[in-house]
Amino acid sequence: MAAPDRDEPLRGALIRVLSRRRNSLGVTAGPAAVWILLLLVAPLAFMTAVSFASFENFQVVWEPTLEHYRDLFVGGTTEYSLGPVGFRATAFEEAVMLSYAVATAATVLCLVLAFPLAYVMARLDDRTFKLVIYLVLLPFFTMYLVRAYSWFLLFGQSGVLNELLGALGVGPVGALEYGVLPVVVGLTHAYFPYMLVTLYASLDGLDFTLLEAARDLGASRVDVVRDHVVPLTLPGIIGGSIFVFIPSVGAFVTPQILGVGKVQMIGVLIENRAIGEATNPTTASAASMVVVVSVVAALFLVFRYVSLDELGGV
Amino acid sequence: MSEVATETAEDTGERTDPGVASRLLGRARVDRLLRSGLYGFAGLMLLFLWLPLLVIVFLSFTESPAVVPFEGVTLDNYGGLAANTDLHASVRTSFTVATLSAVIATVLGVLASFALTRYRFRLRELYRTFGIVPMIVPGVILGVGLRFYFQTVGPGPSFLATVLTHSLYGLPFVLLIVTARLYTFDESLEEAARDLGADPLTTFRDVTFPVIAPAIGAGFLFAWVRSFEDFIRALFVSGISTTPLTQWMYGKITKASADNLLTLNAVSTLVVLGIAVALAIAMNVGNVTGYVAGTVGEKE
DSSP states (O other), rough: OOOHHHHHHHHHHHHHTSSSSSHHHHHHHHHHHHHHIIIIHHHHHHHHHHHHHHTTTTTEEEOOOOHHHHHHSSSSSSEEEEEEEEEEEOOHHHHHHHHHHHHHHHHHHHHHHHHHHHHHHHOOOOOHHHHHHHHHHHHHHHHHHHHHHHHHHHHHSSSSSHHHHHHTTOOOGGSSSSSSSHHHHHHHHHHHHHHHHHHHHHHOOHHHHHHHHHHTTTTTTTIIIIIHHHTTTHHHHHHHHHHHHHHTTTHHHHHHHHHSSSSHHHHHHHHHHHHTTTHHHHHHHHHHHHHHHHHHHHHHHTTTOOOOOGGOOO | OOHHHHHOOOOOHHTSOHHHHHHHHHHHHHHHHHHHHHHHHHHHHHHHHHHHHHHHHHTTTTSOSSSOOOOOSSSSSHHHHHHHOOHHHHHHHHHHHHHHHHHHHHHHHHHHHHHHOOOTTTHHHHHHHHHHHHHHHHHHHHHHHHHHHHHHSSSSSSSSHHHHHHHHHHHHHHHHHHHHHHHSHHHHHHHHHHHTTOOHHHHHHIIHHHHHHHHHHHHHHHHHHHHHHHOOOHHHHHHTTOHHHHHHHHHHHOOHHHHHHHHHHHHHHHHHHHHHHHHHHHHHHOOHHHHHHHTTTTTO
């Protein structure tokens, strides 16, 4: 307030403008709306358009075609059979199946591993809780790339794990070589805190005396978990699963580093078409659209059962 | 609830059996066993989270990037960092990008939080959903989409494109944390200030802002860290002239030689250390953990 007099007319005008509801709503909601329209909605719309455009002589030509989608889904060569039904998958379909399988494995692992820790955290006293949450958040805040890289050091033919096993006389274990297993472990480690924090948020509101009452009235431990703990924390379970599953499906860094070219997930495939060896914006866009549509469908399904507010504060 | 009721009824019947006391004793013993099992498992999970970080810190002090044969301890890996100009430039780039984009994300996010918590308007739910989407969209998709978009209508992959992309990416983190705080904010404080003659701007500066400042700080910190650690989005939009720290590191990982790995280990350790200090300060200054764990928002 160095020069209140000089600022007064401007200040008065500002207050007059802001005192009208429409103006103040515009000032608060407007900037982010512009940002979202220009940097999220428009690019995604543009990507949709590109995915239907032709690609000739390394140029995007604005002639509508379904060619890129057909290329992604038609003309597969790898044989698969699901029981009696056999089909031939394209490289893209294989990538989609692999990504969904890996993401499902990571999500289930996160849920099973994080739930007991979240349960314990919800029952800790404040001091211990502060220490534990610090120990959890530090790996969470550490660079994603650093964490993928540290698993790169641990896994592999001559990684730290195999060397330690070798020193103990248990030969190099083949399962520890770079491939699908390290990718699943890496993704589980990467998104574990998302699951933990979301689960914790819903467990923290849980009335533990209710559980004790149920036990005292003779419900078995399994009953208590099935009838009380799981239903009451369902929003957290669903929310945490989304926060693990969706980024895992589109992961690039983890499969690229821990899969050393052997694990072709969708993210790796898209990167390859977008800036890698086989640059083709139209195919990259079409592949991205498939991911976007499946993610939106998953979110739509989930939001019929829980609202965004219930997903905790990640 | 009906299920619970029937089970209770059955169990009261069961309770009349002899040997109730011994069963209760057995139950206490199993409870104790389960509890120690639960705490042991929780401890193991903390170890799982920490194992890779501990390995990296350990391997940053070794002569060779292998554990076996162990070749001794050294500080040489850190010595080389001081003269590495590429590294310094990339750290400066990452700091600048993170700071600029986090400032933008914080300003937009705080304003939007007020709109969401103080006004009812059409498309409010849609607005909120799209405010969260940049956090949920897989990085590859956001990166690819923005790359093609910027190539056609904007600045092309560049420093500016990276800042814009990260400002969008940071927005949901600010939005979630600040709306959670505003929902619990007692608006009668503001009304009291207004009744006592303060204008809206003064009310905001002297009443509202001090209360929500820790949440804004936590949001800024989150957005900053998200930008600083992002690799995949920057990969697509940064172009060749802008090299953030993550891209410098990725280059070293893909060209893995013993020297590269040892340098990387040292840099990674410094990153972990920097984050540890920042987080410790943030946790003591503001209730960051409360916002992160969602404990602030839900107790209305």
